[in-house]
Structure formats: C-alpha cells, structure tokens
Amino acid sequence: MDRTLDEADASEYDALVLSGGVINPDQLRTNEKAISFVRDFFKQHKPVAAICHGPQILISAGAVNGRKMTSVKSVSIDLKNAGAIWEDSEVVTDNGLVTSRKPKDLHAFNAKIVEEIKEGRHEDQYI
Amino acid sequence: MDRTLDEADASEYDALVLSGGVINPDQLRTNEKAISFVRDFFKQHKPVAAICHGPQILISAGAVNGRKMTSVKSVSIDLKNAGAIWEDSEVVTDNGLVTSRKPKDLHAFNAKIVEEIKEGRHEDQYI
Numbered sequence: 001m002d003r004t005l006d007e008a009d010a011s012e013y014d015a016l017v018l019s020g021g022v023i024n025p026d027q028l029r030t031n032e033k034a035i036s037f038v039r040d041f042f043k044q045h046k047p048v049a050a051i052c053h054g055p056q057i058l059i060s061a062g063a064v065n066g067r068k069m070t071s072v073k074s075v076s077i078d079l080k081n082a083g084a085i086w087e088d089s090e091v092v093t094d095n096g097l098v099t100s101r102k103p104k105d106l107h108a109f110n111a112k113i114v115e116e117i118k119e120g121r122h123e124d125q126y127i
Numbered sequence: 128m129d130r131t132l133d134e135a136d137a138s139e140y141d142a143l144v145l146s147g148g149v150i151n152p153d154q155l156r157t158n159e160k161a162i163s164f165v166r167d168f169f170k171q172h173k174p175v176a177a178i179c180h181g182p183q184i185l186i187s188a189g190a191v192n193g194r195k196m197t198s199v200k201s202v203s204i205d206l207k208n209a210g211a212i213w214e215d216s217e218v219v220t221d222n223g224l225v226t227s228r229k230p231k232d233l234h235a236f237n238a239k240i241v242e243e244i245k246e247g248r249h250e251d252q253y254i
Contacts, residue, residue: 022149026180026201053153060204074153077187081208 005033010040015117020052020072020102029060039063042127047116049098051109055079063127068094070101096122132160137167142244147179147199147229156187166190169254174243176225178236182206190254195221197228223249 010016016038018025028034038061041048050058055071056078058064065083070076070092079086090105091098091112098116100109116122137143143165145152155161165188168175177185182198183205185191192210197203197219206213217232218225218239225243227236243249 022153026149029204030200056201059208060201074157074183074187077156078205078208081186081205 005031005037008037010037010044010046013041013046015047015049015113016041017113018048018050018054018057020050020054022053025053025056029057035061039127042125045096045122045125047096047098047113047119047122047125049100049109049113049116051100051105052102055084055099061127063097067097068092069097069099071099072101096125132158132164135164137164137171137173140168140173142174142176142240143168144240145175145177145181145184147177147181149180152180152183156184162188166254169252172223172248172250172252174223174225174240174246174249174252176227176236176240176243178227178232179229182211182226188254190224194224195219196224196226198226199228223252 038057042063052072053075055064055069056075059078059082064079067084068087069079069084070087070089071079076086091100091108093112093116096116098109098112165184169190179199180202182191182196183202186205186209191206194211195214196206196211197214197216198206203213218227218235220239220243223243225236225239
C-alpha cells in the first residue's frame with residue numbers, strides 16, 4: 001500500500017482496479033471514503049476494473065445500473081438486482097468499465113484494462 | 128455436522144438457522160441443493176432464521192421480496208435491491224422469518240427463533 005484513502009485523490013490516477021476476495025470488498029463497500037473515491041473515477045470518466053467479488057463495491061457505489069458486467073457467480077444475482085446486465089464471460093467491457101469472474105480470467109482482464117487506459121477518457125463512463 | 132445436504136430433508140426439521148461469515152453463505156448461495164433445501168422450509172411454512180451474511184442465501188433462494196429484514200450492513204443494499212424492507216435492528220421478525228445483524232445480537236436472535244418455533248406453522252411464511 002502506497003497511500004491511505006485520506007491521502008489518495010482520483011484526479012492523480014489514470015484508472016482504478018478493484019481486486020476480489022470475500023473480505024476486502026465486503027469491508028470497502030461500507031466505507032464512505034472508499035465509495036466516494038470509487039465514484040470519483042466514474043465522475044472523471046476514467047476506466048474502472050473489478051474482478052471476482054470486487055463488483056460488490058460498485059453496487060454500493062451506485063455504479064452498475066444498466067451496465068454490462070460479469071463477476072464471481074455468487075455476486076451475479078446481486079448485480080442483476082442492482083440493474084446490471086450480467087454475463088458469464090472471462091471479461092466484459094462496457095465503456096471504460098472492465099469486469100472479470102476469477103483469477104483464471106486475469107490475462108484477459110489485464111489486457112482489457114491496458115486497452116481501456118490507452119483509450120483515455122471515456123465519455124460513457126458515468127455514475 | 129450431522130448430515131450432508133444429500134441426506135437432509137426439510138420435512139424432518141422444525142426450523143432452519145443460517146449462520147453468517149463471509150465464506151459459508153457465499154458458497155451456499157450458489158449450491159443448488161442448499162438453495163432447494165432452504166426453499167423447502169418456506170414452502171412448508173416453517174421458521175427460517177439468518178444472521179450476519181446469512182441473508183445472502185435468502186436472496187439467492189428468492190425469499191426476500193417484500194419481507195421485513197435486517198443483516199450485516201454490507202449486505203443491506205443487496206437485500207433492498209432484492210425487494211426486502213431492511214431495517215437496522217438487533218432482530219427483525221416477519222411471519223416466521225427471523226434476521227439479525229451480528230454476533231452481538233445473538234441473545235435477541237435466539238430468543239425470537241425459539242418464540243417462532245413455539246408458534247409452529249406460519250401460514251405467511253412463503254416463497
């Protein structure tokens with residue numbers, strides 16, 4: 001870890017990657033500073049990527065309604081209930097929003113993140 | 128553990144208690160046998176109780192729409208998105224459905240479960 005949430009500002013970064021696990025996203029999704037930090041990337045039209053349980057944070061950030069996404073299977077129903085268009089693919093990209101299901105998808109996930117960062121500003125990345 | 132899901136049948140039990148944790152409910156909610164077992168308690172109008180992350184299983188069982196419930200805070204938005212009427216109380220009872228937020232609520236949770244089992248069949252416990 002290089003910085004705490006108090007020190008970090010979305011304007012200093014090109015993109016955000018939310019990792020998975022059953023503990024980290026579960027804790028971050030109720031942390032107001034973390035949610036605000038995540039929302040800033042959408043407001044600044046920057047790429048946001050999430051894998052495994054990471055998309056739980058995006059539900060709490062109010063960022064998934066109408067977006068094409070994937071996730072670990074257990075979270076799929078929560079994403080659908082939040083308005084996401086969920087599909088079972090190794091990586092799903094929707095205008096700067098990149099999601100994958102599990103560690104096995106990392107190669108495709110990373111490649112898409114690089115692609116989205118190279119594209120730069122995503123006008124359709126919104127919240 | 129006394130029995131596996133293959134050996135257990137809801138008709139042999141008076142009630143179901145789903146415990147919490149970040150791993151167990153996350154795994155059970157994608158287990159078709161577990162979901163079917165949970166749904167049978169609702170179909171048989173028997174008390175169902177869930178604490179902490181346990182209500183995630185009830186989302187996947189399609190059992191929360193229109194029901195008054197509580198849970199650990201991180202799951203509250205997923206319950207609301209699934210149609211539950213979520214409140215921040217130590218225990219919430221809705222016609223045979225008993226939910227609590229965290230280990231600190233266990234005394235109230237257990238007391239309500241006993242009460243609901245003593246009441247017996249709950250016609251308004253449905254799925």
